[in-house]
Amino acid sequence: MKRKTEVHAEDGKQELKITREFELPVELLFKAYTEPEIVAQWMGTKVLKLENKKHGSYEFETSDPQGNVVFRANGTIHEFSPNEKIIRTFQMENTPFDAQLEFLEFEKLNDDTSKLTIHIIYKSVALRDQTLQLPFAQGINMAHNRLQEIVNNLK
Amino acid sequence: MNLRRDVFQAIADPTRRAILLLVASQSMTAGAIASNFDTARPTVSKHLQILTECELLEQKQNGREIHYHINATKMKEVANFIEPFRQMWDDRFNKLEDIMKNYKPKA
Numbered sequence: 001m002k003r004k005t006e007v008h009a010e011d012g013k014q015e016l017k018i019t020r021e022f023e024l025p026v027e028l029l030f031k032a033y034t035e036p037e038i039v040a041q042w043m044g045t046k047v048l049k050l051e052n053k054k055h056g057s058y059e060f061e062t063s064d065p066q067g068n069v070v071f072r073a074n075g076t077i078h079e080f081s082p083n084e085k086i087i088r089t090f091q092m093e094n095t096p097f098d099a100q101l102e103f104l105e106f107e108k109l110n111d112d113t114s115k116l117t118i119h120i121i122y123k124s125v126a127l128r129d130q131t132l133q134l135p136f137a138q139g140i141n142m143a144h145n146r147l148q149e150i151v152n153n154l155k
Numbered sequence: 156m157n158l159r160r161d162v163f164q165a166i167a168d169p170t171r172r173a174i175l176l177l178v179a180s181q182s183m184t185a186g187a188i189a190s191n192f193d194t195a196r197p198t199v200s201k202h203l204q205i206l207t208e209c210e211l212l213e214q215k216q217n218g219r220e221i222h223y224h225i226n227a228t229k230m231k232e233v234a235n236f237i238e239p240f241r242q243m244w245d246d247r248f249n250k251l252e253d254i255m256k257n258y259k260p261k262a
Binding site for chain 2: 004006007009020022024025028031032038041042044110116132135
């Protein structure tokens with residue numbers, strides 16, 4: 001089975017590419033990136049601000065069930081062409097991760113399918129590799145938390 | 156290639172990750188592992204089977220008991236991969252696709 005989402009990250013390069021084909025018309029795919037309530041749903045974060053225009057900016061924030069902010073990110077939009085392209089920066093706040101540059105290309109394949117290509121450029125190779133490993137680290141971290149819960153319940 | 160995917164499916168499950176962490180420090184019997192979880196014992200056995208099949212865990216006969224211990228080489232191999240990153244985006248995009256398939260324009 002062909003994987004729907006692919007990540008291309010060549011060794012020693014400070015960039016990566018994410019590609020995905022959707023069973024959606026390109027207009028709907030693009031809308032999923034521009035309507036704050038929809039972005040919030042699939043990204044799993046609150047959208048504090050989303051200005052869909054050249055030189056606009058955006059802000060995401062995620063809180064845990066106790067209300068502590070666990071994730072904040074922001075960026076500015078450099079180019080905005082409906083159903084075609086978004087160029088923007090992205091930066092996680094309060095982390096050692098520097099800003100990254102993102103090129104999002106929306107492509108119509110036919111009336112019902114579309115393709116998204118995200119090309120991300122990082123400040124350094126090391127930073128890219130760290131970002132790539134983040135979800136793995138978080139996965140282990142979650143397992144840790146679960147273990148901690150188990151241990152706490154044993155007490 | 157198939158094996159590689161199985162490894163990542165294996166670690167995608169939180170209970171299986173917890174099992175890996177549990178046996179990371181010492182080898183344990185299936186019973187000892189199961190006693191750490193609320194889950195029914197056959198479910199834990201199934202998890203152990205999956206982890207053994209994709210070589211993240213190894214079995215060692217110890218008298219009448221079978222002990223499970225972690226295969227560090229395999230774990231290290233997994234850690235180098237970017238699969239969890241891909242998985243994260245795949246999950247997000249699957250969600251996006253579901254939401255937009257049911258999308259109704261606002262009146």
